Amino acid sequence: MAATAAVLEGTPKIEIRGLGRSFNKKSNVPGTKTKEKFFALKDFNLAINKGEFVAIVGPSGCGKSTLLDLLVGLSKADEGQILIDGKAIKGPDLDRGIVLQGYALFPWRTVRRNIEFGLEIKGIPAKERAEISDKFIKLVDLVGFENHYPYELSGGMQQRVAIARALAYDPEVLLMDEPFAAVDAQTRETMQDELLTIWEKTGKTIIFVTHSIEEAVGLADRVAVICRSPGSVKEVVDVKLPRPRRIGDVRNTPDFSLVSHHVWELLQDKAPEEKTPRAQIDIGEEILPDTVI
Amino acid sequence: MKALNFVKRFLIAALPIIAFFVLWQIGSSHVPRGVISSPEKIAKAMWKAFIDPEHVLLWHTGQSLSRILRGYLLASVVGIVLGFALGTYFRSLEKLFLPFFRVCEKLNPFAIIPVFMILFGVGDKEKIAVVFWAAFWPIFFNTQEGAKSVDLSLVRSARSMGANRFKVFTGVIFPYTLPSIFTGLRLSSRVAFFMMVASETLGAINGLGWYYAQQRIVHKLSLIYGSILFITVLAILVNFLFVRLEKHFLVWKEAALK
Numbered sequence: 001m002a003a004t005a006a007v008l009e010g011t012p013k014i015e016i017r018g019l020g021r022s023f024n025k026k027s028n029v030p031g032t033k034t035k036e037k038f039f040a041l042k043d044f045n046l047a048i049n050k051g052e053f054v055a056i057v058g059p060s061g062c063g064k065s066t067l068l069d070l071l072v073g074l075s076k077a078d079e080g081q082i083l084i085d086g087k088a089i090k091g092p093d094l095d096r097g098i099v100l101q102g103y104a105l106f107p108w109r110t111v112r113r114n115i116e117f118g119l120e121i122k123g124i125p126a127k128e129r130a131e132i133s134d135k136f137i138k139l140v141d142l143v144g145f146e147n148h149y150p151y152e153l154s155g156g157m158q159q160r161v162a163i164a165r166a167l168a169y170d171p172e173v174l175l176m177d178e179p180f181a182a183v184d185a186q187t188r189e190t191m192q193d194e195l196l197t198i199w200e201k202t203g204k205t206i207i208f209v210t211h212s213i214e215e216a217v218g219l220a221d222r223v224a225v226i227c228r229s230p231g232s233v234k235e236v237v238d239v240k241l242p243r244p245r246r247i248g249d250v251r252n253t254p255d256f257s258l259v260s261h262h263v264w265e266l267l268q269d270k271a272p273e274e275k276t277p278r279a280q281i282d283i284g285e286e287i288l289p290d291t292v293i
Numbered sequence: 294m295k296a297l298n299f300v301k302r303f304l305i306a307a308l309p310i311i312a313f314f315v316l317w318q319i320g321s322s323h324v325p326r327g328v329i330s331s332p333e334k335i336a337k338a339m340w341k342a343f344i345d346p347e348h349v350l351l352w353h354t355g356q357s358l359s360r361i362l363r364g365y366l367l368a369s370v371v372g373i374v375l376g377f378a379l380g381t382y383f384r385s386l387e388k389l390f391l392p393f394f395r396v397c398e399k400l401n402p403f404a405i406i407p408v409f410m411i412l413f414g415v416g417d418k419e420k421i422a423v424v425f426w427a428a429f430w431p432i433f434f435n436t437q438e439g440a441k442s443v444d445l446s447l448v449r450s451a452r453s454m455g456a457n458r459f460k461v462f463t464g465v466i467f468p469y470t471l472p473s474i475f476t477g478l479r480l481s482s483r484v485a486f487f488m489m490v491a492s493e494t495l496g497a498i499n500g501l502g503w504y505y506a507q508q509r510i511v512h513k514l515s516l517i518y519g520s521i522l523f524i525t526v527l528a529i530l531v532n533f534l535f536v537r538l539e540k541h542f543l544v545w546k547e548a549a550l551k
Contacts, residue, residue: 072453092453104450108468108545117464118454149545169454 011086012047013205014071014173019044020079020230021066040066042230044080048207050172053199055208055216055223059267063231064209068177071207072098084173094122097166101178103158105150111161112137112146118169136164139198156187163195167202176208180215192219192247200244213267217260218247225266235266330514338515339523350504354527357489357501360417364424365485372429372481373474376436381466387437398430402484406492415496420489427488428481432474439473440466472539472546479535486528 021041040063048054058064069075071082073092081088084095097118105114115133124132137146140160150158159179166174179195180188196219199206210216216223217239227234239259241250250256314332321331330338342350379387406423413419443466451465493502505520 072449074449074452092455094455096453098450098453100446100450102446104444104446106447106450106465106468108471108543117451120464121455121460151545 013050013052013085014046014048014207015083015086016044016046016080017083018080019067019070019077019082021063021070021075022078039230041070041077042079042232044232046224046233046236048205050205051203052222053206053208053220055210055220056226057210057213057216057223057263057267058226058231059228060211062226062228064226065177067226067231068098068175068207068209071175072096094118094169095171096173096175097169097171099159099162099166099174099176099179101181103150103155103162103182105158105161105165107150110147110149111142111153114150114161115165115168117165122169132168133164136168139167139201140164140194154187155183156191159183159191160194163198167198167204171204173205173207176206178210179208181210188215189247195219196245196247213260213263214247214251217241217256217263218245218250223259223263225263237263237266327512327514330518334515335519335522338513339519342516342519350523353499353501353504354523356499357493358527360420360500361424361485361489364421364489365428365481367421368425368428368481368485369432369478371425372432372477373436376433376474376477377440377462377466377470380437380440380470381443381462384441387441391437394430394433398434402427402488403491406488406495409492410496415498420492420497420500423488423492424485428485431480431484432477435473435477435480436470439470443469472543475535475539475543479532479539482531482535483528486524486531490524 019041020039020043022037022039024037044063044067046054056064056067066075070077071089073089073096083089089096106117109117112130112133115136116129119129119132133146137143140163142157142160142164145153145157150161153161159182162179180191183191192215208216208219220239223237223239225234225237226232237259241253241255241259317329318332321329339350379390402423405426409419409422409426413422447465447469448461451461456464489500490502490505493500494506495502497503497506501520501524505517505524508516508520
């Protein structure tokens, strides 16, 4: 594809090369103990430029969570590799920040102390930490809530804290896993616009995983459509909508509809569904106890 | 306004207690002598015991409290450490040991007292062992279950920010488990009190339970009832202390649960 070729000129910020990740699938038939290998991802290729906003959409169980875990460095690939600035990633690091769907804020920490968590790990002295957290509290518009605990905040505010926390230690790449899936429609649109503003201000490279076509097209420069079983990139769709962008402004334009429809079509003719129950395809949780703790 | 509300709530809560003592006072004169004592007599007798220049009651109380504290602290340290070990990094051992621990927990702690008397001899060691045995289980099981149920998305979040194992423990697992630990500590503090009095009543040379048993032998009714009330008040004070501690350390949890 022409778009992909253009992107590949120069060194991409992130390069995913032939990535594959498999899990052992337990047999559903009682009495049989054969272990099959199930590929959540196979031959996954994607290159992302510095400062680019790329959305990843796909049907549920297409390996989005698996991909994100690999990008974060929480699990290891069986095949291929992920390069950041030409170097293979070895594990979690502060060059990548992550925002999870359920916010995952530390309930025992105030807004400020949540935002400072990564800075503490980085070993930044308290005084400097306070300056940095001040800056990001302003950026996500939470001035006056510094000393509130997460339970005292609305869903949208909690998500802002999560974004500020991921940005605070100044990662070059921001990974977002369906960050606005849990907030109501109105808050979501506000948050999407705020995210665009933050992105324009900070120039981060963003990988945004979502299952909403509208969200993907509205936010991103390019939308990578993933097909499932095994998960791989089906097509990378260019979104040539004007920047700076506000979702409300572009949503009703013909261009937006055209691109959205194209993405929708790509998602329709999916690969034949494999007969595995969702719980076993969505292995993200199952692998955690060993790999995370 | 707030203070007034507090006084009101306090009075409502205190009403049944006051009524109980009033009824007791009235009723005690209608019961044959030598069965129960009256609150008035108890108050007088206890007051005398408190201001006693030889501090007999207070000295025995001190003996008991010191033993409770030693057994309880030991149970806390061992229970929390083991609880974390089996709840986090040594899950495979959990499968091996937990059924056994569950059986141990079910043993009647009162029935064990005579065994401990044989094993350790009547004295400090035996009392501390009894308190330890009873206080250990709630602390251990609450810590273990709390640590085990840690929210994995929080761990993921911390790990994604480059937290190492130590930081994941101190920054996520420990604070996450703290409310459960407190629950265990509070339950155990009550149990520790029960067990201490029971073991001292069964056989001891000093302590509150011994003091209480002595009053029974000489049939000093007012001090028998007085000791019971005194032990209850001590337990209430300990519970109050825990409520304060929890309020202080678990601000985020207290309100989040409302």
